[in-house]
Structures are given as structure tokens and as C-alpha cells.
Amino acid sequence: MLSIGEFSRATALTVKTLRHYHERKLLVPTAVDPSSGYRYYDEAAIERARVIKALRELEFSLDEIAEILRECDDDADALEFLARRRKAIAERLAHLRSIASALDTVIRTETEAKTMHDQEFAIEDKTIAPALVAGIRTRGRFDQSRDAFKRLGRAFGFGLAGPAGILIYDDEYKDQDADFEPYFPIKRAKKTDPDIHVRELSGGRALCLVHRGPYDTISKTYGRLLSEIRAQKLAPLLPSREVYIKGPGMLFAGNPAKYLTEVQIFVGPTDA
Amino acid sequence: MLSIGEFSRATALTVKTLRHYHERKLLVPTAVDPSSGYRYYDEAAIERARVIKALRELEFSLDEIAEILRECDDDADALEFLARRRKAIAERLAHLRSIASALDTVIRTETEAKTMHDQEFAIEDKTIAPALVAGIRTRGRFDQSRDAFKRLGRAFGFGLAGPAGILIYDDEYKDQDADFEPYFPIKRAKKTDPDIHVRELSGGRALCLVHRGPYDTISKTYGRLLSEIRAQKLAPLLPSREVYIKGPGMLFAGNPAKYLTEVQIFVGPTDA
DNA sequence: GCTTGACCCTCCCCTTGGGGGAGGCCTCAA
DNA sequence: TTGAGGCCTCCCCCAAGGGGAGGGTCAAGC
Numbered sequence: 388m389l390s391i392g393e394f395s396r397a398t399a400l401t402v403k404t405l406r407h408y409h410e411r412k413l414l415v416p417t418a419v420d421p422s423s424g425y426r427y428y429d430e431a432a433i434e435r436a437r438v439i440k441a442l443r444e445l446e447f448s449l450d451e452i453a454e455i456l457r458e459c460d461d462d463a464d465a466l467e468f469l470a471r472r473r474k475a476i477a478e479r480l481a482h483l484r485s486i487a488s489a490l491d492t493v494i495r496t497e498t499e500a501k502t503m504h505d506q507e508f509a510i511e512d513k514t515i516a517p518a519l520v521a522g523i524r525t526r527g528r529f530d531q532s533r534d535a536f537k538r539l540g541r542a543f544g545f546g547l548a549g550p551a552g553i554l555i556y557d558d559e560y561k562d563q564d565a566d567f568e569p570y571f572p573i574k575r576a577k578k579t580d581p582d583i584h585v586r587e588l589s590g591g592r593a594l595c596l597v598h599r600g601p602y603d604t605i606s607k608t609y610g611r612l613l614s615e616i617r618a619q620k621l622a623p624l625l626p627s628r629e630v631y632i633k634g635p636g637m638l639f640a641g642n643p644a645k646y647l648t649e650v651q652i653f654v655g656p657t658d659a
Numbered sequence: 660m661l662s663i664g665e666f667s668r669a670t671a672l673t674v675k676t677l678r679h680y681h682e683r684k685l686l687v688p689t690a691v692d693p694s695s696g697y698r699y700y701d702e703a704a705i706e707r708a709r710v711i712k713a714l715r716e717l718e719f720s721l722d723e724i725a726e727i728l729r730e731c732d733d734d735a736d737a738l739e740f741l742a743r744r745r746k747a748i749a750e751r752l753a754h755l756r757s758i759a760s761a762l763d764t765v766i767r768t769e770t771e772a773k774t775m776h777d778q779e780f781a782i783e784d785k786t787i788a789p790a791l792v793a794g795i796r797t798r799g800r801f802d803q804s805r806d807a808f809k810r811l812g813r814a815f816g817f818g819l820a821g822p823a824g825i826l827i828y829d830d831e832y833k834d835q836d837a838d839f840e841p842y843f844p845i846k847r848a849k850k851t852d853p854d855i856h857v858r859e860l861s862g863g864r865a866l867c868l869v870h871r872g873p874y875d876t877i878s879k880t881y882g883r884l885l886s887e888i889r890a891q892k893l894a895p896l897l898p899s900r901e902v903y904i905k906g907p908g909m910l911f912a913g914n915p916a917k918y919l920t921e922v923q924i925f926v927g928p929t930d931a
Numbered sequence: 932g933c934t935t936g937a938c939c940c941t942c943c944c945c946t947t948g949g950g951g952g953a954g955g956c957c958t959c960a961a
Numbered sequence: 962t963t964g965a966g967g968c969c970t971c972c973c974c975c976a977a978g979g980g981g982a983g984g985g986t987c988a989a990g991c
Contacts, residue, residue: 390987392938402939407978423986424940438910445758449977455910461917462908463769473762480755483748486717490745497735636734638710638727645733662958664967674968679949695957696969721948933991940985946978956969961962 388418388427398436413453414439445472485544492547493637499550500633503647508597510615515651517590521583522554522570528563529553529602533635535569542579548572554588554626560606568626593651594621597632601643605629605650612652621654628653660690660699670708685725686711717744757816764819765909771822772905775919780869782887787923789862793855794826794842800835801825801874805907807841814851820844826860826898832878840898865923866893869904873915877901877922884924893926900925 395402408414409426414435416426435456442452451468459465521543523535532553539551549572556566568584576585594616598608609627616623632647667674680686681698686707688698707728714724723740731737793815795807804825811823821844828838840856848857866888870880881899888895904919 390938401978403978403980406940411977420986425986426939434912441910443977445762459911461911461913462765463773463905463913465910466766466769466773469762469766473759473766476755476759476762480752480759483752483755487745487748487752490717490741490748493734494738494741494745497738501735501738633735638713638737639731639733640706641733641735662967673949675950676948678969683948692957697957698968715948935990936988938985938987941983943980943982945980947976950974951972952974953972954970956967958967959965961964 388429391416391426391428394426394428394432394436397433398440400436400440408439408449411449411453413449413456445469446476447472488544488547489637496550497633497636500647503597503632504645506597508599510594510596510612513593513595513651515590515593515653518572518588519548519574519576519585520570520588521573521577521579521585522568523582524566524568524584526564526566529565529567532567532569536571538580539569539571539583542583543571543573543577548574550631552628552630554628556626558623558625560609591624591653592655593628593653594619595649595651598648598650599644599646601646602648605648608648608650609652612650616652616654619654620657622657624653624655627651660701663688663698663700666698666700666704666708669705670712672708672712680711680721683721683725685721685728717741718748719744760816760819761909768822769905769908772919775869775904776917778869780871782866782868782884785865785867785923787862787865787925790821790844790860791846791848791857792842792860793845793849793851793857794840795854796838796840796856798836798838801837801839804839804841808843810852811841811843811855814855815843815845815849820846822903824900824902826900828898830895830897832881863896863925864927865900865925867921867923870920870922871916871918873918874920877920880920880922881924884922888924888926891926892929894929896925896927899923 389397391402391405394400395405398405400408405414405426409416414432417429417432418427419425420427438456439452442455447455447468451472455465455468459468462469521539523538525531525535536551551569551571554568554570556568570588573585578585594612596608596612598605613623628651630649630651632649633641634646634648635641661669663674663677666672667677670677672680677686677698681688686704689701689704690699691697692699710728711724714727719727719740723744727737727740731740734741793811795810797803797807808823823841823843826840826842828840842860845857850857866884868880868884870877885895900923902921902923904921905913906918906920907913
């Protein structure tokens, strides 16, 4: 018979844990000295302790372990418990993966934005690649886009492939009753809400300029792009895009003076 | 100003939670009526509550959230915290995956063993496919294989591809000083312990018979296989294999009378 | 036989993120 | 003014033990 200290060394369970298991009636000592209260354990207790440890490593709760020990003599008897545990772990894994994905997205966007922080921006003539996106066409004021982004975030579990943006379908700036579409680039198509429009956004040639500062001064940036387009004798196409390099974050609104928004106006040859 | 109940509805945080956050100084009400103790919250508190909720969804602890709120005004400021959290989640994911893998292995083996539970077994002439295995060559008594399996389990995190077995290098039964190799079929090779020998085990033709019952009666099964091999004028090759379809489980030792072990003796043409 | 040091006992408080409920005060509308 | 619902503080509860106080026990050495 082993004293609790010896048994603790034999099983690699702490004395505290053993006393706790005794109290929970999970692992009762083989004998308890009635006068001193000293606990003594035998070989069978070592085997039971081994099973309990194995089940703890599978992260069963002590209650579940007690139930398994009551009902099972063989691994095959425990199949239901094991399958249930397996399912719970699969759910936990899925949840953690969605958190990881959200973290990755915000880490990536903020890191990229950081490198552009102190840059000077000029008009660039770019070829934009096609991209799979999910968007919600909206009519009204631009501050409604927050809700749209929230809905997209929930629907796609933050499984984003890049910075979010807005498609602008109006050919002049509108404050009220604007026609626009907040969108997320996504990795895989997925059916969700009927309001959410998932499709491949076509690419093409666009003149782009990064706007620094709050959104209410963005018309200046549009103005510069449109004069350049006229100067190059090109025609602006709709919808134009605003890509949020750095805007209100997932957590904090941040400082609007530091917001960075790339305005992309797609262009084609003039009709003339 | 909102009362705590109104604020609770506005933020989807329970009243209990809000009082708890107040106590933890995480989200202090904008005003507290000194005579009644009633809490009142303003718009800024709603924004702060939104941030706290977002951080809770990323499963930050309240202490971490308090720290983030103290130090950050922008998502970019929180990058270190986010990266740390991301790392912790990656570790947790890896751990859960190893548990899931262990559960899968035991569920698969026990389920397969169940289907063979009531079967009658006869000698079968099989072609065994090659398999990637990790084994520990051992000299001594067969009950030492428990430790070997434990070591293999730890080294490969239960990432098993099928039932474990033992290779037998002796051409006669030895109780003491036997020469054998407990092995696990594995999915991917991996360098570990120098004692652990990882390689592709070659396949081939083998006569196989499932032995039912404890290991100490397994020599009868060997006898039946060897007489059949002699009758067919074949030569037995070494090492032979014992594949544990159902034996002492990951949790319970179970009932030895129900153990199932497939003995596989590889054969070639006789020299004569 | 006695001492000493290691070992063991019980009891209580602590951790996380709140939930449940008791007992009592406050507010607002009828 | 009264009643209902809202709000307050205080206390206990969950899981799985950890930390420590205060005190009894055991075995070995003298």
C-alpha cells in the first residue's frame, strides 16, 4: 500500500489532485486510517488513476469521467462518450479556426497599412485583377455601410482574402440616396442571405489614387483622378471603387486623419 | 443617458455582466446616482462596450481587454496583442487536433473490432500491402511492448493510420529474451528518437488467422498456420506479424477473452 | 524513549466570467 | 399614493484544482 505521496509519484498526479478526486469520489483510496485520516492506495488504484489521466488528457470533465468509469470496462463501451467528445472538439476547432481567421485578417490589413503609413501617394495607372467578392447593394447614406460590413463579416466568418471596399454606382457624388455596394473579397463562394451578392468582380485598367484622411474630404481625390482621366482622353467607367486600406478597424474607430482609402476609377477609350 | 437595463438591451450584454465589468473597472458607468447607486451610461460607453464585446469574441481575458483598452486607440496599436492571441490559438488548435486524432484512432479501431466481434475466423491467404510504420526493436519479454506503444504514441501524437502490431523476428516462440518490434502504422514519416525506426514495411503474400483470446494462448494459432503452410509446401518468412485488432485499449485493459489478434505469417516458395 | 524532519491532515480562500437569487430601495405612470 | 417593474448590494455557485495556515503523524537516528 502506498501513501498519498508515494502514489502521487507513481501516478504523476499531485497530492492536491488526489485529495480532490477522493472528495469527488472519482478515485477513492483503498484504505483510510480512521485515526490519522491517512490515505493508502493499492495497485488497482494505480490502474484506475491511469484511466482517469488518459480521460483527462482527452479533456473530459470529471463528471463525465466518473460516468465513463461507472459504465465502461472496455474502450468499446465508451464509444458513445468518445464520439460525443469528438463532436464537441470538432465544434470547438471550427470556432477557434474562425477566430484565427478573423485575427489573421486584421493582422494582415493593419500590417499592410502600416507600411503605407508615411508614403506619399500619386496617381497610378494599374491593371486590377478580377476578384471573388460578396457585396450588399445599398441605397442611402454611406454610413450605412458599417451595418453591411457587419452582416458580411458574420456571413463569411471573417474568411477574407483582402481589404474590404465599396463599389460606387453613381456618376456624381451623392450624400443622400447614394447607390453603392460595400463588399468583401472572399476566398470561397458560399450561399447565404439573398441580399448578399456573391460573384467574380471583373478586373481591368484603372487610375488609382490613395486618399489620406476622413471620408468627407474624398471628393478632392475623385477630382484629381477625373482631371487626369480627361487629360489622358479616357472615359471613366462605373462602378468606381473605394478600397479601405486603413479605416475604422475591427476594434477601434481610430483616427480619421490617418485613414487611407484607395480610389480606383476604371477607364476605357472615349466614345469620340 | 441610459439606465443599466436600457444599456443592456443596446449592447446585448446582460445586466450581470455590466455590473461585473463595472466592478472590474473595465466599463465604468458614465454617472452613478450617489443616493440610489443607479448606473447611467452614455454613447461613448456603447462604443467601449462594442470594443469589449469584439475582444471577448476573440476570447481575450478581461485582464487583457483592460490592458488593450488602456494602451490602444487604433487596431494597429493592438497588433502585438492580436499576434500573441493568434499564437495562443494556434497552440490550442494544435493540441485539440492531437486529441481529435487520438479519438479518431480509438473510435475507428473499436468500431472495426466490433464488426468482427462475433465472426468465425479461418485461415486466409492474403496479399498484404506495404505500409509506412514506426517501430521500436526490443529484446526481452512481450509485456515490455506496452512501454514501446506508449513511446510511439507520444512521439506520433496518435496520428495513426491503422491498428498497431508487433513484428516477431524469432523463428520459435520465446518467452524470455524474445526479439520483436512493436510498431504503429503512421501517416507521415517524422524524425524522433533514435530508438524509433521509421520505414516502409514491405508487403507480400501471407497466411493469416485471427486469434481470439489472451496472448498466452496464441501459440495454437501459430501452430495451425504453420501446418497449413507446410501442407501447401510453402516456406514461412521472418518476421511474422501480430496485428492487434482488439487488445488492451487506450483506456481500459478490457476482457482478454475478447481480444482479437491477426497473426500474419509471410510465405515464399520452399528452397527444395 | 525522545527528538527531528518529512509527511499528511483539514479548512479556508483564490482563480475565470459571470449566473441565480434574497431582501430591500427607487422610479415612473396611473 | 400605490403598484409594478427596475435597480441596488450581498452572498453563494460553477471546474479543477493551487496555495497556504495550523496542526497531527510517521520513521529514523540518538
